[in-house]
Amino acid sequence: MAMPKSIREEKNDDAESRSQPSYAPVKDSSSINLLRVVSVLIIFVVGIVIGLVSSSHINRYFTAEQFYSNKAAIFNDGNGKFFINTRKREDCLSMKRFISPKYLSHSMSDEELFWRASLVPKKDEFPFDRVPKVAFMFLTRGPLPLLPLWERFFQGQDENKFSIYVHALPGFQLNVTNSSVFYRRQIPSRHVEWGTASLVDAERRLLANALLDFSNERFVLLSESCIPVYNFPTVYKYLTGSMHSFVESYDDLTRYGRGRYNRRMQPHIKLGDWRKGSQWFELNRYLAATVVADTKYYTIFKKYCWPSCYPDEHYLPTFLHMFYGSMNANRTVTYVDWSVIAPHPGTFRAVNVTEGFIESIRNNATACSYNIERMTDVCYLFARKFTPDALEPLLSLSSKLMHY
Numbered sequence: 072m073a074m075p076k077s078i079r080e081e082k083n084d085d086a087e088s089r090s091q092p093s094y095a096p097v098k099d100s101s102s103i104n105l106l107r108v109v110s111v112l113i114i115f116v117v118g119i120v121i122g123l124v125s126s127s128h129i130n131r132y133f134t135a136e137q138f139y140s141n142k143a144a145i146f147n148d149g150n151g152k153f154f155i156n157t158r159k160r161e162d163c164l165s166m167k168r169f170i171s172p173k174y175l176s177h178s179m180s181d182e183e184l185f186w187r188a189s190l191v192p193k194k195d196e197f198p199f200d201r202v203p204k205v206a207f208m209f210l211t212r213g214p215l216p217l218l219p220l221w222e223r224f225f226q227g228q229d230e231n232k233f234s235i236y237v238h239a240l241p242g243f244q245l246n247v248t249n250s251s252v253f254y255r256r257q258i259p260s261r262h263v264e265w266g267t268a269s270l271v272d273a274e275r276r277l278l279a280n281a282l283l284d285f286s287n288e289r290f291v292l293l294s295e296s297c298i299p300v301y302n303f304p305t306v307y308k309y310l311t312g313s314m315h316s317f318v319e320s321y322d323d324l325t326r327y328g329r330g331r332y333n334r335r336m337q338p339h340i341k342l343g344d345w346r347k348g349s350q351w352f353e354l355n356r357y358l359a360a361t362v363v364a365d366t367k368y369y370t371i372f373k374k375y376c377w378p379s380c381y382p383d384e385h386y387l388p389t390f391l392h393m394f395y396g397s398m399n400a401n402r403t404v405t406y407v408d409w410s411v412i413a414p415h416p417g418t419f420r421a422v423n424v425t426e427g428f429i430e431s432i433r434n435n436a437t438a439c440s441y442n443i444e445r446m447t448d449v450c451y452l453f454a455r456k457f458t459p460d461a462l463e464p465l466l467s468l469s470s471k472l473m474h475y
């Protein structure tokens with residue numbers, strides 16, 4: 072209460088004569104300059120005080136936030152310096168987790184996942200020792216009845232050379248012990264209806280999840296009824312050494328091929344572009360990222376490739392033929408028996424699993440071209456479809472015939 076009065080007194084009596092800091096208007100120009108300096112100083116100090124007070128609020132806010140989210144926060148250490156506080160010394164931009172996520176579960180939508188998976192480094196060199204991996208992608212409804220055979224296939228192999236992904240129907244939980252290579256290898260899945268585009272959605276979802284691991288170089292699609300007919304070192308060398316991807320792609324003039332073409336796909340996809348091929352593909356990393364990144368052609372297939380069209384038999388063969396034909400071997404590495412014309416391929420039961428049969432898949436006396444200039448007797452690395460009761464005879468033949 073006394074302050075305003077004394078200020079007023081000072082203003083009236085002493086200001087002009089003493090030329091001291093004053094709140095009164097002064098005519099003298101040096102006093103005006105001083106006044107300006109002082110008021111700037113006052114504003115500056117007030118600013119600092121406001122800044123400190125509010126940053127201590129931010130400080131408290133971030134501390135609470137960090138408690139729940141365990142994220143790093145920016146702190147004021149009290150001397151006006153800012154630094155990054157990592158409470159648990161966690162490397163939040165961890166290179167290790169970026170190039171190879173530890174867990175496969177995530178809450179990304181397909182749109183978010185496909186976008187992330189389509190990111191391709193501009194740099195050719197990797198800042199780490201990159202051992203190319205083969206991603207084994209299992210598309211299954213439920214259990215993997217031939218899992219013991221696959222366990223044997225992977226037994227003792229270098230874990231830096233392969234990774235496993237399982238897309239099962241939502242709600243299904245693969246029941247394996249924590250010592251299995253299939254432990255925690257299920258990816259977030261969605262419902263799949265065979266013969267519809269949701270099947271290709273699932274294939275692309277497998278590709279996208281596998282692309283998140285930057286070491287994955289080859290991506291092979293498998294099912295619960297597939298078996299490997301060669302051992303891991305042979306499969307690994309064959310795939311990583313190939314300059315082509317293995318997607319069957321051919322022009323089928325019958326109603327099962329061109330007959331499924333829809334003219335409304337014009338002008339983007341012409342009848343002459345239309346190709347057919349086995350669903351069981353193998354792609355290199357470049358093509359895998361390209362397929363995940365494609366929206367234009369996939370949307371056309373989703374819209375016009377139904378009913379009785381089967382996008383899983385036409386989308387990849389057509390898309391690769393149109394733009395990446397020279398990168399494709401145009402054949403599949405998964406043997407399927409289509410010798411009898413039927414909606415489903417031949418199924419092999421326990422009685423069908425004989426030495427001669429397995430040998431005929433491994434070496435069918437037909438030669439396949441490999442890296443253009445070479446021919447090889449090895450055309451198939453995998454085979455289907457095998458029923459669960461074929462497991463026992465397969466296990467008893469595996470080490471002698473298939474060397475695993």
Ligand SMILES: *[C@@H]1O[C@H](CO)[C@@H](O)[C@H](O)[C@H]1NC(C)=O
Nearest residue numbers: 214243244245246247248249
């Ligand atoms: C998982 O497998 C174990 C051992 O094979 C078995 O005891 C258990 O009941 C299974 N759990 C489920 C949910 O199937």
Ligand SMILES: *[C@@H]1O[C@H](CO)[C@@H](O)[C@H](O)[C@H]1NC(C)=O
Nearest residue numbers: 247248249250251252254255
């Ligand atoms: C695997 O499971 C067993 C028992 O279920 C447990 O004792 C062991 O610690 C687990 N190992 C790992 C690496 O989690």
Ligand SMILES: *[C@@H]1O[C@H](CO)[C@@H](O)[C@H](O)[C@H]1NC(C)=O
Nearest residue numbers: 315391392396397399400401
């Ligand atoms: C596969 O087919 C494409 C045409 O779609 C062709 O350009 C390419 O040379 C073929 N690949 C091989 C290895 O013959």
Ligand SMILES: *[C@@H]1O[C@H](CO)[C@@H](O)[C@H](O)[C@H]1NC(C)=O
Nearest residue numbers: 408416417418419420422423
């Ligand atoms: C499996 O073996 C049975 C009995 O010999 C035979 O009838 C059937 O055609 C075989 N299946 C295939 C796909 O070869």
Ligand SMILES: *[C@@H]1O[C@H](CO)[C@@H](O)[C@H](O)[C@H]1NC(C)=O
Nearest residue numbers: 408410430431432434435436
């Ligand atoms: C090659 O595979 C076909 C189809 O399974 C079979 O009929 C034929 O006998 C096989 N040829 C050889 C030489 O094994």
